[in-house]
Amino acid sequence: MKVRVYVTLKKGVLDPQGKAIHHALEGLGFSGINDVRAGKLIELDMEEGAGDDDVEEMCRKLLANTVIENFVIENDKVRIERAESAA
Amino acid sequence: MKSAVIVFPGSNCDRDMAEALRLVSGRAPAMVWHRESELPAGLDLIAIPGGFSYGDYLRAGAMAAQSPVMRAVSEAAERGVLVLGVCNGFQVLTEARLLPGALMRNSGIRFVGRDVAVTVENSQSPFTAGYEAGEEIVLPVAHHDGNFQADDEILDRLEGEGRIAFRYAGEVNGSARGIAGILNQAGNVLGMMPHPERAVEAAHGFAGGRRLFEGLLEAVGQPA
Numbered sequence: 001m002k003v004r005v006y007v008t009l010k011k012g013v014l015d016p017q018g019k020a021i022h023h024a025l026e027g028l029g030f031s032g033i034n035d036v037r038a039g040k041l042i043e044l045d046m047e048e049g050a051g052d053d054d055v056e057e058m059c060r061k062l063l064a065n066t067v068i069e070n071f072v073i074e075n076d077k078v079r080i081e082r083a084e085s086a087a
Numbered sequence: 088m089k090s091a092v093i094v095f096p097g098s099n100c101d102r103d104m105a106e107a108l109r110l111v112s113g114r115a116p117a118m119v120w121h122r123e124s125e126l127p128a129g130l131d132l133i134a135i136p137g138g139f140s141y142g143d144y145l146r147a148g149a150m151a152a153q154s155p156v157m158r159a160v161s162e163a164a165e166r167g168v169l170v171l172g173v174c175n176g177f178q179v180l181t182e183a184r185l186l187p188g189a190l191m192r193n194s195g196i197r198f199v200g201r202d203v204a205v206t207v208e209n210s211q212s213p214f215t216a217g218y219e220a221g222e223e224i225v226l227p228v229a230h231h232d233g234n235f236q237a238d239d240e241i242l243d244r245l246e247g248e249g250r251i252a253f254r255y256a257g258e259v260n261g262s263a264r265g266i267a268g269i270l271n272q273a274g275n276v277l278g279m280m281p282h283p284e285r286a287v288e289a290a291h292g293f294a295g296g297r298r299l300f301e302g303l304l305e306a307v308g309q310p311a
Contacts, residue, residue: 013236014261016192062153065146065182067189068236 001046003055006072007064008039056080088307090116090132093160093176095151100137100174100284107284108134111300112309121154131307132169133160135176137229137282147190147232148178157183169213169303170276174230177268177278186271186278187245188237193230194261200229202293204256205267205281209249212270214277217302223256224295226281233280235262235269245269253279 009015015037022036042063044055055073064071073080090108094101101118109115116134117127126133141150151157157179164170164185172180180186193199202225207218218224237245242263245251253268260280268279283296 014194016194016196020196062149065189068191
């Protein structure tokens with residue numbers, strides 16, 4: 001079973017990479033972009049029946065730094081969002 | 088002073104750190120590989136050097152923080168052993184939650200490698216006892232992810248408890264409140280982005296980092 005973990009910077013945390021991408025897109029002539037935020041996608045291939053709780057623990061222990069990042073866990077059935085207040 | 092330098096795959100300031108420790112203390116440190124689960128007995132100081140441990144994969148310091156040796160470092164820190172993390176070492180200490188906050192990409196995106204003026208904010212810690220409070224020293228920085236961030240509550244607590252050891256005298260990387268180095272609550276763990284080990288002898292051009300190591304010797308009862 002494929003599990004996808006999306007790691008994104010918390011709201012309010014400055015994202016220098018997102019900003020650079022934003023400027024580069026405008027430099028290419030694209031307009032109407034309000035904001036760009038860059039994040040990571042981590043794909044796990046898990047055994048059937050492996051618990052979602054485990055993935056959540058993986059996120060807290062390693063995949064995300066919850067001081068500055070939020071994470072979303074998604075498989076074909078469910079989507080668990082862990083959005084916390086801004087750092 | 089009995090010291091150890093932790094070596095991760097991708098560390099590149101481990102030998103600079105070892106040389107600075109040898110030069111100032113007269114005793115070469117033990118070099119401890121990241122796979123070790125035990126540290127040499129009777130250490131006064133553990134140094135976590137700069138570099139790009141594990142290629143900075145996932146986040147700078149994230150993989151190193153989970154390595155076997157870091158469990159031993161955490162236990163030693165709890166017992167009061169002095170722990171100095173420089174540059175990538177600072178990133179490792181925040182990822183290991185031995186220090187609060189996080190080190191993010193420099194606000195200007197670019198890698199910053201130059202000599203910067205740093206103000207000593209607190210001269211009461213074992214790491215800064217060789218300096219005067221408010222003194223300005225010059226140390227080299229060389230990092231891509233040195234932008235220290237934490238929420239306001241943590242930043243206020245760091246200020247209130249005198250745990251900001253060093254502050255940049257000018258803008259360097261976007262760090263909240265200009266923070267260049269912080270202490271843990273007990274005062275025995277210091278993380279800093281500037282490199283004191285690259286400023287310990289005349290050949291380095293300036294020696295502002297030397298007194299950090301001399302202060303440590305003093306703190307463990309073996310003045311230089």
